[in-house]
Amino acid sequence: MTNPTVQVRKATKQTVNRRKGVHLNTLRVAAYARVSTDSEEQLESYQSQVKYYTELISNNPEWQFVGVYADEAITGTQTTKREDFNRMVNDCMNGDIDLIIVKSISRFARNTVDTLQYVRALKEKSVAVMFEEENINTLTMDGELLLTILSSVAQQEVQNISEHVKLGLSMKMQRGEMVGFNGCLGYDYNKEDKTITVNEKEAEAVRYIFNRYVEGAGGKVIARELKNLGYKNKRGESSFSEHGVIGIIKNEKYKGDLLMGKTFTVDPITKRRLDNMGEADQYYTENHHEAIVSRELWDKANEILNKRKGSHSRSNGKRDKYSRQYSFSCLLKCGFCGGNLTRRTWNSRTDYKKTIWQCVTATKHGKKECPYCKGVPEALIEEAFVRAYNALCTYDGEFIDGFLEHVRAGLQNNDTDRELKKLNKKITRLKERKSSLVDMRLDDKIDEEIYQIKVTEINEKMDGLLLQKQSLKDKMQDQQDINKRLTEFQNIISKHEILQKFDRHVFESIIDRVIVGEKAENGEINPYKLKFIFKTGYEKDEVASSQPFSFANSCSNGNNDCDIISLQGDNDTCGDCGRTTQKGYVEILEFTHFVEFFSFNRIAENHKEKELVRKVTVVVALDLGCGNTKNSEYESK
Numbered sequence: 001m002t003n004p005t006v007q008v009r010k011a012t013k014q015t016v017n018r019r020k021g022v023h024l025n026t027l028r029v030a031a032y033a034r035v036s037t038d039s040e041e042q043l044e045s046y047q048s049q050v051k052y053y054t055e056l057i058s059n060n061p062e063w064q065f066v067g068v069y070a071d072e073a074i075t076g077t078q079t080t081k082r083e084d085f086n087r088m089v090n091d092c093m094n095g096d097i098d099l100i101i102v103k104s105i106s107r108f109a110r111n112t113v114d115t116l117q118y119v120r121a122l123k124e125k126s127v128a129v130m131f132e133e134e135n136i137n138t139l140t141m142d143g144e145l146l147l148t149i150l151s152s153v154a155q156q157e158v159q160n161i162s163e164h165v166k167l168g169l170s171m172k173m174q175r176g177e178m179v180g181f182n183g184c185l186g187y188d189y190n191k192e193d194k195t196i197t198v199n200e201k202e203a204e205a206v207r208y209i210f211n212r213y214v215e216g217a218g219g220k221v222i223a224r225e226l227k228n229l230g231y232k233n234k235r236g237e238s239s240f241s242e243h244g245v246i247g248i249i250k251n252e253k254y255k256g257d258l259l260m261g262k263t264f265t266v267d268p269i270t271k272r273r274l275d276n277m278g279e280a281d282q283y284y285t286e287n288h289h290e291a292i293v294s295r296e297l298w299d300k301a302n303e304i305l306n307k308r309k310g311s312h313s314r315s316n317g318k319r320d321k322y323s324r325q326y327s328f329s330c331l332l333k334c335g336f337c338g339g340n341l342t343r344r345t346w347n348s349r350t351d352y353k354k355t356i357w358q359c360v361t362a363t364k365h366g367k368k369e370c371p372y373c374k375g376v377p378e379a380l381i382e383e384a385f386v387r388a389y390n391a392l393c394t395y396d397g398e399f400i401d402g403f404l405e406h407v408r409a410g411l412q413n414n415d416t417d418r419e420l421k422k423l424n425k426k427i428t429r430l431k432e433r434k435s436s437l438v439d440m441r442l443d444d445k446i447d448e449e450i451y452q453i454k455v456t457e458i459n460e461k462m463d464g465l466l467l468q469k470q471s472l473k474d475k476m477q478d479q480q481d482i483n484k485r486l487t488e489f490q491n492i493i494s495k496h497e498i499l500q501k502f503d504r505h506v507f508e509s510i511i512d513r514v515i516v517g518e519k520a521e522n523g524e525i526n527p528y529k530l531k532f533i534f535k536t537g538y539e540k541d542e543v544a545s546s547q548p549f550s551f552a553n554s555c556s557n558g559n560n561d562c563d564i565i566s567l568q569g570d571n572d573t574c575g576d577c578g579r580t581t582q583k584g585y586v587e588i589l590e591f592t593h594f595v596e597f598f599s600f601n602r603i604a605e606n607h608k609e610k611e612l613v614r615k616v617t618v619v620v621a622l623d624l625g626c627g628n629t630k631n632s633e634y635e636s637k
Contacts, residue, residue: 030066104133173283205231219245255298256291334359335517374527382502528616585621
């Protein structure tokens with residue numbers, strides 16, 4: 001047997017069309033060009049690139065010109081948004097292109113993963129990509145290694161540019177400059193000086209939205225009304241949505257303020273944006289521009305919005321439905337079970353109609369679930385509020401001022417300020433220690449391992465101190481807000497504007513809730529006790545730290561109205577004086593309101609007895625933030 005011989009058949013330099021199984025004498029070559037912005041200079045660069053590659057390929061006798069694929073003013077960080085790029089790749093997959101020429105890796109893709117993914121996919125189809133600046137041909141052995149390194153550099157460059165852009169935008173925001181304004185109903189944007197001015201024609205629709213929302217209308221109803229009234233949106237169309245109306249209600253620009261940083265970019269590659277829920281800094285500027293609605297109207301609308309969103313959950317985990325359809329909607333609370341009262345109309349005959357408010361627990365689940373509650377006429381609640389408000393306005397001003405000063409005294413906690421100064425000193429010392437560690441590491445006085453351990457310890461301590469500092473700053477801000485609310489309450493009362501009849505606007509402005517009915521500690525049941533809780537914004541945990549306030553020096557036993565109006569009192573205070581309670585509010589005064597209306601008492605399961613009610617008890621109290629109206633007897637239910 002003769003020894004076998006091996007013949008080496010040298011590879012040809014010709015490109016093979018694998019679909020047809022033939023050698024190609026010329027390469028089918030395409031070029032890809034891209035510019036990132038739509039500025040005039042960049043577009044000129046794009047046109048120059050097209051001209052350059054057309055001449056380069058056409059003048060090479062070994063190349064067959066396929067075309068120039070180009071994307072104008074499209075980002076290079078994601079290939080999904082580049083139509084011509086994707087069309088070029090599809091043509092390569094179909095065997096129509098053998099070689100792609102690109103100026104640089106950054107023009108092909110600034111994402112390492114995308115770059116390698118497409119290069120490898122093209123390589124499997126024997127399609128080469130040639131990067132001019134880097135002098136890389138992807139079909140060579142060392143091409144992919146170089147490509148991996150250089151594309152990573154390109155991606156890092158994108159991230160660096162993104163960080164520089166973020167820093168620049170952040171500095172603009174800190175100066176109060178408007179950044180990224182996308183337009184909103186009621187304002188016109190001036191591109192030259194980057195300011196916004198009120199568009200009075202559009203502003204009418206904005207004011208209508210806020211006024212109707214405060215009146216109790218919902219977003220869907222307001223959207224329908226805007227369309228019927230012929231108002232136009234920013235695009236000039238008579239089309240409004242519930243979502244759009246709510247967006248206008250929440251937009252701080254309409255009260256003249258500016259909040260920047262509402263969203264943030266997760267990373268510069270995916271360009272995914274998320275709502276900023278504390279992950280990035282935000283910048284709030286008050287009185288930035290002319291307001292369309294008053295600050296008070298904006299605050300009231302957003303207070304209603306937040307309550308409708310169910311921001312206050314009940315103890316059983318369920319959320320109370322919040323409505324402002326009627327004056328008392330979701331503001332009347334049952335003093336026995338803690339539920340809302342619902343509006344009902346009694347009709348005993350065709351010519352008689354009476355509107356009453358009843359506990360929703362009893363109406364939905366039967367009296368056995370809330371046996372002590374009674375229906376209270378709407379007119380009675382209105383009359384009681386007018387008397388309570390007028391009584392508060394006409395009562396001894398020194399007494400009211402004395403009480404509010406006591407509340408403020410509980411807020412003035414010097415310990416908070418001292419603690420904040422201590423924290424700032426500790427943070428400064430930690431920063432100095434960290435700086436010293438860096439210097440020691442640079443001078444090789446400590447090794448890397450010890451340096452990392454110490455820096456980690458300092459960072460952990462720093463994070464804890466920064467959290468404490470933010471908590472104290474939030475507390476100080478809360479105290480300032482409460483002080484503001486107390487001042488507003490004091491201003492309203494000091495005006496002595498006596499009400500002649502029920503005013504819904506006044507009621508909603510100053511009343512936090514009304515507790516209807518009470519079971520006293522001695523077990524006495526009073527379903528006709530109305531407790532009007534006035535707003536202050538005071539927090540319950542701050543009550544515990546304040547000293548009890550004695551009204552003994554503020555009251556007058558010689559008051560001519562003492563037979564009608566008297567203040568709640570303990571045994572150790574004057575009978576006309578108020579007392580603080582553990583229920584989350586402080587009772588200021590109490591009086592009897594004489595009325596005449598009929599109610600019914602259930603004698604047996606199928607028998608009711610008519611009862612004439614001649615008086616109700618009315619209490620005026622100030623909110624201390626708890627808001628818990630539920631009797632402990634019903635907590636388990």
